[in-house]
Amino acid sequence: MSGSSFGMLRDYLVGRYDDLKRRLTLQLGSADLAGDALQDTWLRLQAGATEAQDPREPVQYPLSYLMRMATNVALDRIRAEARFMNGEEVEQVFAELSDPAPGPAQEALGRSELARLAAIIEEMPPRRRHVLILVRVDEMPRQEVADRLGVSLSLVDRELRRAHEYIVERTR
Numbered sequence: 027m028s029g030s031s032f033g034m035l036r037d038y039l040v041g042r043y044d045d046l047k048r049r050l051t052l053q054l055g056s057a058d059l060a061g062d063a064l065q066d067t068w069l070r071l072q073a074g075a076t077e078a079q080d081p082r083e084p085v086q087y088p089l090s091y092l093m094r095m096a097t098n099v100a101l102d103r104i105r106a107e108a109r110f111m112n113g114e115e116v117e118q119v120f121a122e123l124s125d126p127a128p129g130p131a132q133e134a135l136g137r138s139e140l141a142r143l144a145a146i147i148e149e150m151p152p153r154r155r156h157v158l159i160l161v162r163v164d165e166m167p168r169q170e171v172a173d174r175l176g177v178s179l180s181l182v183d184r185e186l187r188r189a190h191e192y193i194v195e196r197t198r
Contacts, residue, residue: 031084031085032071032072032074034084034085034088035071035085035088035091035092036068036071036072038088038089038092039064039067039068039071039092040068042089043064046064046089046092046093046096047060047061047064049093050063050064050093050096050097050100053093053097054097054100059100059103059104060096060100062100062103063096063097063099063100063103064096066096066099066103067092067095067096067099070095070099142197143193143197146192146193146196146197147159147193149196150189150192153175153185154185154188154189154192155189156175157171157175157182157185157186157189158185158186158189158190160174161182161186168182168183168186
């Protein structure tokens with residue numbers, strides 16, 4: 027195609043831009059993609075007109091030619107964008123690659139919170155502290171704790187509830 031054919035196609039594209047965009051939007055399903063494809067098509071025609079081209083026959087059906095050219099440009103764009111991951115995919119990859127072990131800051135914070143909790147538990151009355159440790163740390167059934175300490179199950183429940191309330195109150 028000669029440089030003058032490129033010029034003729036550029037002029038045709040500019041003169042029938044709205045019609046081309048409407049048709050391309052219907053074909054591609056996106057007005058933004060259609061507009062981008064037509065702009066890239068115009069740029070390709072501009073680049074072709076400035077380069078030395080072998081003379082060829084003029085385009086007989088410029089509408090069909092431009093539609094095919096713009097469709098190919100849009101498909102190239104879609105393929106290029108499909109090579110990249112979206113934000114959710116990137117986050118998923120980083121989540122899979124990230125080390126589940128806590129970092130130094132998290133370890134220091136955890137140690138500090140653990141030391142504070144141990145100090146709060148040490149402040150409790152001995153029986154309450156003993157009930158809490160047997161039930162929550164040693165995972166002993168409440169009835170077994172009651173039998174071991176020689177107290178009723180309701181007292182174990184009451185001491186456990188008071189221990190929880192005490193911890194919540196002191197951690198605020």
